Amino acid sequence: MGELNDKLRELSKNLVGLHVKDVVKKNKGLKLRDLSSEEKEKIKKLFHDLEEQVNEFVKKTKKEAAESLEEAEEKAKKVRTTLRDKLGKNKN
Structure with missing residues (x-):
């Protein structure tokens, strides 16, 4: 079960990272605070x-x-x- 949690956590981090990259890419002039x-x-x-x-x-x-x-x-x-x-x- 711990392995499943690790996989889910890693997947979640990757999805959030991809989403953030996509948002930043769409708004090139976006400055993050x-x-x-x-x-x-x-x-x-x-x-x-x-x-x-x-x-x-x-x-x-x-x-x-x-x-x-x-x-x-x-x-x-x-x-x-x-x-x-x-x-x-x-x-x-």
Whole structure:
């Protein structure tokens, strides 16, 4: 799961970087300003909130997959037996 988080974090950084490059390229005369410490904190908080949401989604998805696997295994156990299986049980 840590590997998935790292990949998502790297992907997010790359996408943001590409978007920023695209905006700067479209507006060649655009001068970027320095962010205030308050703005930096807001961005960090937003990043951490998004990271938590992604982690919760991944956990939920894994849990649902495990539950559906358990249900499938239970259904497989409840499969009807053939006449041959029933006769074999009666002999034992």
